[in-house]
Amino acid sequence: MPSWTVDGPRRLTLVEPVDQLVVRLDSGRVNVFGTDGPARIEVTRTDGRPLVVEHQDGKLSVRQRTPRDWTLLLRLFGRDSGPEISIGVPARVRVDLRLHEGAVVASGLTEATRVDVTAGQVTLMGLAGRTTARLISGPVEALGVSGDLTMETVSGELVLADGTAERVRASTVSGAITCDLGNPGSGEIQLGAASGSVTVRVPEESDLDVRLHTTSGKITTDFPQLQPGAAPSWSSDRRGRLGAGGGSLRAATMSGSIVLLARRSGGI
Structure with a gap:
């Protein structure tokens, strides 16, 4: 098994x-991107803790070799910023990235990408296949993502733009959700926030079955065909069909507002 320290x-x-x-x-900055050439790794910075790179049976792994007492000392003296690593892999490689603290950028991957970060930020660009990003604290930004997309955070903001994902699931507890979508066709979009707001923009000619619900927030929409649904007086509900209604849009909040905007044809 080839191995490098x-x-x-x-x-x-x-x-x-x-x-x-x-x-x-444990921490660091990681950039993973799809490439046509062989897999390659470039380490531009370390923090005194060795990185272990291993390759066996098609699996490439990168990890930190950190004794527990080193981890504590480095954090106490403010030296736990972690390494900076760029990794290029064939686009169809399955990717699993996990950091306790730091920043991740993933781009140009087409198979399956999973990112778990406790505290930090995640940027997803031009991904396809199945994509999952989960954070406790920090934002997720997804640009030009297709396929199946799941984004979850406790206190961070979720942003989706220029996406053509057939299935989108985005949820946050105290963060906001902002989505600027193309016509999802027969796709499925599910958005949920507890105390945060949800803002969605779709083309005015979209084909969507829409259901919007908030327990104590406010709903605003550019689509007059969405009518109030059956809901208790303390809550608000809007539902209806846009165009042929081939896809579905579901958005729900506890106390946050919901805004559904229309992108005019030929406009911005």
Whole structure:
């Protein structure tokens, strides 16, 4: 099994095939992107803790070798910013990225991408296949994502733009959700927030079955065909069909507002 210990800036190129990438870091900045060439890793910064890179049976793994007492000391002295790593892999590689604290950028991947970060931020660009991003604290920004997209956070903002995902599930407890969508066709969009707001913009010619519900917030919409549904007096509900209603849009909040905007044809 090829293995490398990296304790400073270094570039690695793997000549053997890679079909899975697994990254496990306490902290750091990670950029993973799809490439036509062989898999490669560039470490531009370390923090004194060695990185272990291993490749076996098509699985490429990157992890930190950190004794527990080192981790505590580095955090006490403010040196736990973590490494900076860029990893290029074939676009159809399955990717699993997990950080306790830091920033992740994933782009150009087409199979399955999973990102778990406790505190930090995640940026997803041009992904396809099945994409999942989960954070406790921090924002997720998804740009040009297709396929199946799941975004979850406790206190961060969720932003989706220029996406053509057939299935979108976005949920947050105290953050806001902002989506600027193309016509989802027969797709399924589910958005949920507890105390945060939900803002969605779709083309005015969209084909959607729409249901909007808030317990104590306010609903505003550019689509007059959405009518109040059966709901208790303390809550608000709007539902109806846009166009042929081939896809579905569901948005629900506890105390946050819901805004559904129409993108005019030829407009912005």
